[in-house]
Amino acid sequence: TCDDASELAGLYVLDALEAAESKAVRAHLYACAKAHPEFAELGGVVPALAELFQPVDAPADLKDRVMAAVAAENVPAQPATFSPAIPGAARSQAEMDARVWEPPASERPPARRHSSLGWGMAAAAVMVIAVLGAWNAVLQSRAGVVEQRVAEVELRVAEAEQRVAEAEQRAQVIAQAISASTDPDSEVAVLRGTGPAQGASGYAAFPNDGDGYIVLVDLPAAPVGQVYQAWYLVDGQATSAGLMTVGSDGYAVMAGVASREDAQQIALTIEPAGGVETPSGDPVVAGDLSA
Template sequence: MSHETFDDQVAAYALDALDAGERAAFEAHLAGCTRCESTLRESREALAAVVLEGPAAVPPPDVKAALMRRVAGDATPVHRRTDTRRLWLRGVLVAAAAMVVGGFLTGMFVAARYEAELGRVARETSRLREDLARQEAALQTRVAAYQAIVDLLRDPATRVIAMRGAGPSPTAEGRVVWHETAGGQVLVAKLPPAPAGKAYEMWTIAGGKPTAAGVFQVDESGQAIHRVPPGRGPVDVFAITLEPAPGVPAPTGPIVLASTK
């Protein structure tokens, strides 16, 4: 790396505009280089002046001339180089400060520095949005069930039948809001979540014959609301058993809830 690279980096370093790798390399070099040390001091003074005066819209003519000479590769005598370099440096700083004011550099720095953070926030937002959509769907299902219960209860023929916990879940509770021709809704509470591969199955029992009335799962709090289709004839008993998840045509598992006759 020729020293010219460091000359070019001084202004950027003074503006804290080097990337992490460049900054580390420049600082390692700066520790042993009096030339860069003095240029850095000059550039900080020039930067302070720029900040105090505000960025010039156009670099002063002598700065522009120095810059053009430099671009043209003009070999300036060594004793004049310091002045030229200082003018050039000031021109660079004016331009850089104007860019900072214009928001260009700021935008790039913000993007680079916060890209990872923005990515994390975006992922988190999308996860929350999915959670919210799931919760909203569950809530809508529940509202629809409550609406169905309210509609049922408007009919004087609707009965509310209590169910008691049995077998493996003696503390479980249940209610069936029931209309013989319309069917109804069963509400359960305090049922443990069914083991993997299992589900709760509802039965309407008429004349001693059980009819399958659908499978359901409970939520984390042990609650569920399940739609029960009308039975084949007047229902004498409601029961819930633990069965293989797809459901079975006739009960095989233990009764977890049953209505009191």
């Protein structure tokens, strides 16, 4: 029947039925008009297990031990019998009848049903193991993606911390430059941009007791492969004061600029990366120094 075939599905896909039982199941599936999806569902577990686990040979006596255990569980308890006081041969015959008595077939426990239920539970456990194995693989894949994203976030945080540190250092230099520019004993040049640096402005300040500063705002980035180079100008002759780097916000700050008492102007030109010994073009930023 359909119920019997469904109960034997777990054993059938595991190839654990006797030859006659397996043949009967196949015959039923061939002739039955009702669909039996449980065979396909349980059958899909077997190849999945083959990918998840290495095959292990079962002990030679495993089947005998399992069948013995199943048989032991399904042996019905013998009902208690009452033996009336009957004499002689009649009593011996009654005792023999009691020993060989078995309950009617309708009252016998369904041993095969219990066995099939056990195998069905085993098949269900196999499906759970397969699902857990696949889910574990998915979790490991997701964990790898999460670790990669965490590494990317940590890198971005480190870059942001570096930018913050640079901004704090620059703010400190600007504060020192402002202090120097307001000192009445300092030499100060107001700087203005022209040409490609149109709109840039700033100042150079040289205190009488230390190195000077050059600060510019709204200075466009130098073209690729080029750099801003600062110069002292004395009677039109230029001496390099160093290279300037422009931040993404248009700020350019240089500290530690050596003072020159004879300098008359501070100027910036655009030069090849690494700088040059003498300017190769006209200044794009300039300002006169005044005591």
